[in-house]
Amino acid sequence: MPSGCRNVCGVNQKTIQPAAARATRPLPTLEDLARAAGVSRSTASRAINGGSRVSPEAQAAVDAAILELGYTPNRAARTLVTRRAGSVALVIPEPDARVMMDPYFAAVVTGVNQALRDTDLQLVLLMSRTGDDSSRTLRYLGGGHVDGAIVVSHHRSDDWVETLGSTGVPTVFIGRPWDRKSELPFVDVDNFEGGRLAARHLAGLGRTHLGTVAGPSDMTAAVDRLEGWRQGLKEAGLPPGPVAYGDFTTAGGADAAKSLLARSPELDGVFAASDLMALGVVDLVRSMKRRVPEDIAVVGFDNRAILAANGLGLTTVAHPMTDMAAAAAQLLIGAIGNPGQQLEPVIYPAELVVRGSTAG
Amino acid sequence: MPSGCRNVCGVNQKTIQPAAARATRPLPTLEDLARAAGVSRSTASRAINGGSRVSPEAQAAVDAAILELGYTPNRAARTLVTRRAGSVALVIPEPDARVMMDPYFAAVVTGVNQALRDTDLQLVLLMSRTGDDSSRTLRYLGGGHVDGAIVVSHHRSDDWVETLGSTGVPTVFIGRPWDRKSELPFVDVDNFEGGRLAARHLAGLGRTHLGTVAGPSDMTAAVDRLEGWRQGLKEAGLPPGPVAYGDFTTAGGADAAKSLLARSPELDGVFAASDLMALGVVDLVRSMKRRVPEDIAVVGFDNRAILAANGLGLTTVAHPMTDMAAAAAQLLIGAIGNPGQQLEPVIYPAELVVRGSTAG
DNA sequence: TTCCCGGATGGGAGCGCTCCCACCATCCGA
DNA sequence: TCGGATGGTGGGAGCGCTCCCATCCGGGAA
CATH class of the missing domain: 3.40.50.2300 (Response regulator)
Structure with missing residues (x-):
């Protein structure tokens, strides 16, 4: 395969063998379908595509033929003319x-x-x-x-x-x-408001030494959550508090929590910008012989069902990702x-x- | 949309508006490309598809035209004739x-x-x-x-x-x-051999009271691992030992381990058919104030990198899923x-x- | 009756591409 | 000198579909 256009998308297709004519009998075409139904190609096509201007008889005949032949429209042909890739x-x-x-x-x-x-x-x-x-x-x-x-x-x-x-x-x-x-x-999801809610919730519990494990600052979600958190602290009349950064993983959360606690041993509340990181925070806190939530309350973000069940119920911000x-x-x-x-x-x-x- | 053929794959396409002729100028076709390169459609096509029988000049001209026009072959048209969907x-x-x-x-x-x-x-x-x-x-x-x-x-x-x-x-x-x-x-992966290896390894450590947390018996992987495990025990001259079933999750593993230990408190080694389940086993064992590996050795399956790092190094069977x-x-x-x-x-x-x- | 109109139908064109085949050079061995 | 390979080229057909248009047929108004 020669020269020049290697990066051109799809232009150079890796030469797969011409696919020695797959041994199956050819798939039925619209033409076949129409013949089987005793109508014209056009009518069959109309019947298939939401049958306006098709008599009930013709429609029924086509429907029956579809079932009989196991007809599936050829997507490529359809795409070619409709200009919709599907x-x-x-x-x-x-x-x-x-x-x-x-x-x-x-x-x-x-x-x-x-x-x-x-x-x-x-x-x-x-x-x-x-x-x-x-x-x-x-x-x-x-x-x-x-x-x-x-x-x-x-x-x-x-x-x-x-x-x-x-x-x-x-x-x-x-x-x-x-x-x-x-x-x-x-x-x-309203990441800003989520961060703010976390701050308000912790403040509402009477916690006053609050820190956060933020996500990577090259993600908008992380940045927005952090901003909201800060805003929430401000509204609650609390100081900004320490910030450590994690990478949204459990291990990263634990590391960040370690640095957080090293800097501010008096911490009594932590907001982690993801549930996984929150889990890391909890692990670390416990490994330092401090209790969750008694000594340090922890709020996560994502509300991942799997994590909620691990013995510790994690307070978190809902993040309906699938929805x-x-x-x-x-x-x-x-x-x-x-x-x-x-x-x-x-x-x-x-x-x-x-x-x-x-x-x- | 009338009657009858609702389940026929792709036949009834949900009527999306005819896509009011997307405002972009039409994409260049092979014809355009050929004209720009000063060759025929056929030559251009040959040049694109791995240029056998194309002169270097023609090839170069086509390559240049591709770049100039930003040409991308129309996949639908190509599919239609080659019968390869791509x-x-x-x-x-x-x-x-x-x-x-x-x-x-x-x-x-x-x-x-x-x-x-x-x-x-x-x-x-x-x-x-x-x-x-x-x-x-x-x-x-x-x-x-x-x-x-x-x-x-x-x-x-x-x-x-x-x-x-x-x-x-x-x-x-x-x-x-x-x-x-x-x-x-x-x-x-050789699931049978994996199970066998786990059994041999535990037996080799001198553990004699071995049990397993198997996976769901409607998965071949689970069945094969269990069979291998049993074979390994037999070869080591050990009794079959208790079996509990989990669903490949951590929680499932913990539940299974609980039933296992209830039945056979003397257990000193467990093979869990997945790392997640092994993790559940470890959790449960520890929650019962018994130590891993001193009291009970645990072997998992999958070698999931993330889990290996959680403080406990998990002995496991490699399962290179990506590869x-x-x-x-x-x-x-x-x-x-x-x-x-x-x-x-x-x-x-x-x-x-x-x-x-x-x-x- | 004649005319028209609208619903139902069938045929033709053409989407962009690859393939087949015919064509034209050129070069070689006879 | 001429035949037949050979390498490069261009045109035509056609993949299976949708769309446009021409056609047809029946029923109500003139």
Whole structure:
């Protein structure tokens, strides 16, 4: 395979053998269907696509023929003429597999799939891996291969995300994207309010020495939660308190808590920007022979069902990821149907779920 | 939308507006490309598809034009004539979202994507949800919409899985499918040997009262691990020992361990069929004021990196899920290239990773 | 009766691509 | 000198579908 255009998306296809004519008998075409039903191609087509102007008899004949022949419309042919790909991309702009390991991702896939259920849209997974791949991804998205895209914008967006808007491909973000100006539509939970609620809750318990384990500062969610937290402290008349940064993992949460307690041994309340980190905080606190919640109350973020059950009930901020992903997909479906229309961001209200880790 | 054919896959497309002619200028076609390069459509096509019989000048001209025009081949048109969809399905025959939450799934997606990286194949996610959906899924797979399928066969397969073989769509399973006769190709770790290794390892430490927390008996992996475990015990001259069943989760592992210890308080070694369950076992053992590994040695299965780090080093059987998924994808790619050829199962050797939970 | 109108139908064109085949050079061995 | 390989090229057909248009048929108004 020669020269020059290696990065051009899809141009160089890896030469897979011409697929020695799969031994199966050919699939029935619309023509076959029409013949079996005793109608014309056009009528069959109309019957299939929501039958306006089709007599009941013709409709019935076509329906029967579909069942008899096991007919499935050829998606490629349909796409070719309608210019609708019949699929949406889930873009994961993460160079490595880290995001994947995050159950957040699983929730997103579940939610999106849920919304796509009674659509004929298929979900195509697009992971942009190393650097130059982003242009390839962009090209793919812009090349009419999908009808829309959902971007899980976990990290500070690479430049290409902004470019996405100009390709004309309907796009919805899950999690507020960094680029605020361009008004890209997104779905998110009210991270700011979540942080604020955590602060108010801890303050309301009479805790006065509050610290937080924030998430990575290249994620909007982390930044917003931290801002809200600070705002909440201010409103409660409390000092800003110490901040340590974690990477949303349990281990990271424990490390951050360690540094937090080293700096401020008098701490009696901690807000961790994710449940996993909160778990790390709890572990560390206990390993230092201090009790949760008696000595240190802990609030998490995400309300992940699995974690709530581990003996310790974790007070946390609800983050209905699956629902949000479904909403994003819904939004996208709407955008595909009526292009041009300006989409409003959807922001889920933050809601505190009080459990044992702050009881008392 | 009338009558009769509601379950026919893709036949009734939800009527999304005819997409008011997306405001973008039309994408360049091969014709445009050829004109820009000063060659014929045929030559341009040849240049794009791995340029045999194309002069260097023509090739260069086409390459330049591709860059200039930002040309991307229209996948639908290509598919229509080549009968290659340019995508493979990852089938998750799970009615609910449970599998998704399993990091196993994330590993699979990562691995598959890795293998697909330098192919022009896209990954399409297919979750068969409720009952009648399975026929819909089957129809989709058989309808030429994808070139192949990877089935994550976590549970005892529904009938439709066997039918898959007869559709002529190349299929590879991850995890041995139940249906042994049909000789479906699969990739798996040597579960039997893994169980056996665990037994031998514990026996080798001088532990004589051994029990196991097995996985759900509707999964081949669980069954095979249990069989291997029993074989290992027999070879070591030990009695079969108690068995409790868990659901591969931490909580399930703890529950099972509780019943195990209730029945056999003298236990000094436990093999749990997954790391998560092993973690539950460790938790429970400790909560009963017994020590790991001094009082009870614990062996897990999966070697999940995240868990290895939680203070306790868990002895476990390696289970390279990502690699296995990549291998499955590789196998599938091969099968797509040369249909007809009989594929051999790929079985990764089991390997024991010894850590603190059995040290001593 | 004649005319028209609207619902139902069938045929043709064409979406963008790959493949087959015909064509034209050029170069070689006879 | 001429035949037949050979390498490069271009045009035509056609993949299976949807859309546009022309056609047809029946019933109510003129």
